[in-house]
Amino acid sequence: MIPLQINNSFSDAHYLAVKDDVLHHLNRVLTAGKIKKNKVDVNLSPGLRAYLTTLNDETNNSLKNLINLSPNNLVDFVDDLNTTLSSFIDTNHDDNTILKNIFVSHGYEKGLKKWDFINRIKVNTCPYCNRNYIYTTSRNKKIKPEIDHFYPKSKYPQLALSYFNLIPSCKSCNGFGAKEENDPFVKNLKNPYLLNYNDFELSHKIKNIAIVNPLSGKSDIEVFFKNSIPGHLEVFNLKELYELHHDHAIELIIKRNLKYSQKYREYLSSYKGLKFSKSEIDRMILGNYALEKEQHKRPLSKLYQDIGKELGLI
Template identity: 45%
Template sequence: MISLNTSQLVIVDAHFDIVFERLQKSITYVLKNGCTYKKIKYTPVLDERAFLNTLNQKSVLKGLVTASPDKLALLRRYMLKRFPNIHFNTNNLNRLLYKIFVSDGYNSIDKHAFISKLEIDTCPYCNRNYVYSLSKSAKIKPELDHFYPKSIYPYFGVSFYNLIPSCQTCNGLGVKGETDPFIKKMVSPYLLKEDDYEFTFDLTKLDYLSPLDGKSSVDVKFLKQVEGNVEVFKLDSLYKLHSDHVLELIVKSKVYYNDKYREYLNNFEGLSFSDSEIDRVLIGNYTSLNELHKRPFSKLYRDIALELGLIV
């Protein structure tokens, strides 16, 4: 729902530098010893051994770990063509790659440091919850989701653009889990466009300020959406539970949040507000596209406020 910035080359390169040595050691170990999973021994056969030797080169590993969001799909296609059964977790190479990139690689990452560097404040999947990360010792951090699940795509286990900070709701049991994004036609937050999602609403009752039966008089709807993401994360049903946010914006648009109030704030003695700051005061949330990650429901607020004429 919230698009993420891909121009983070310094952070991406630093991430590779952190995992590179660990990955090389793991590949060397697997080539020599294979691995064991659920008491079953897996050892690389001839073609898999050649692949792992190629993978053990720094330039090849870097290409995989730092692959751009759109290139991940191309790498998937290449792997599927070369090893047709690789995406089954009973496959020999799948288990070897899981040992290298997940058990050894991903599990060695400092998740707190990784998340902190991204400077993302809300869950990109739903924009409903904060994903603040405290110090490592505090043991409070958001989830780190593999957009392409590690059981199916273990070779993306430490790929920078495959690791998405997310809330416990979106990364919880029974939600995304091991769902394959390619099958569900989901879109990574790194590939989302600004207008892929758009909220709107319907007034279901005339007495929307105080409905007699106590039920919400506002129906929150998507005017535009990425259907795969909405289905998997159940965004349609979840946002219907937050109709009170929209109702408050409707009330503001009907009462005193008009041009005169905006002019009053703009000329407030001793304070200077930018247009985006005035918008934030008016509607109670961020509205600039590059700031939508800073507060929950910002995308909802922005779209509804635009529709109501609270902001322009």
């Protein structure tokens, strides 16, 4: 719902952090020509051996290119897998089983330092919903945000460590009944790294203008999406969830009706001893961050910005 900013230096640092573990196990699998699953041998197919041999050769940067696949190239890569390499994504095929062993079991689950990864991205709220904080305070604490595999690791195991496939998210969006194993290739979801700010736009409608006590909790204000990506509304239940946030729209409407923004803006602009920028004044008027690039910093900032602009508050 809100864009993530592409930072290639972060993805390069991520590659350096994971490559040794991946190469170590990848080489072991190539040497053995098989893995063990439930005490049964699962043998490398000729096609998978050729693919892993290419990844194992550091001189051609194949593994680095896989880990650092750009968001756009991820789309093309997944399209190719679905059209030409079905054995890699067939969860019942031995190729998929071996790729899981390398990239998921030994790479992601045992090798990735998740606290370091989350802190490297520096995003405060869930990009899928912008409703929940995803702070983490210590590598030793159990309370951490989720890391969603945008293309699920069960079907696309070789993407289990690809930087732009790893999306920090809240438990509501990555949990039961939401994203889970939903395949973006099937559901037409858009990677947060490819989102535009106007892909989603929230609006409001006053169904009853004769509101006696607008703060009573009984509201005739409707919050809805004017622009959206349908797959996201379905998978993340965004339409129904944002309908519940009508109370925020009410407070913004009251500010507009009381001419709050104009008076407060004049006061802050002329305040002696402190100098506020326009965006800082907008932030104090809204009660939330006012710049698009800061939407990730506080929950519901997208709602505040869209309806605040609609009301003329900012």
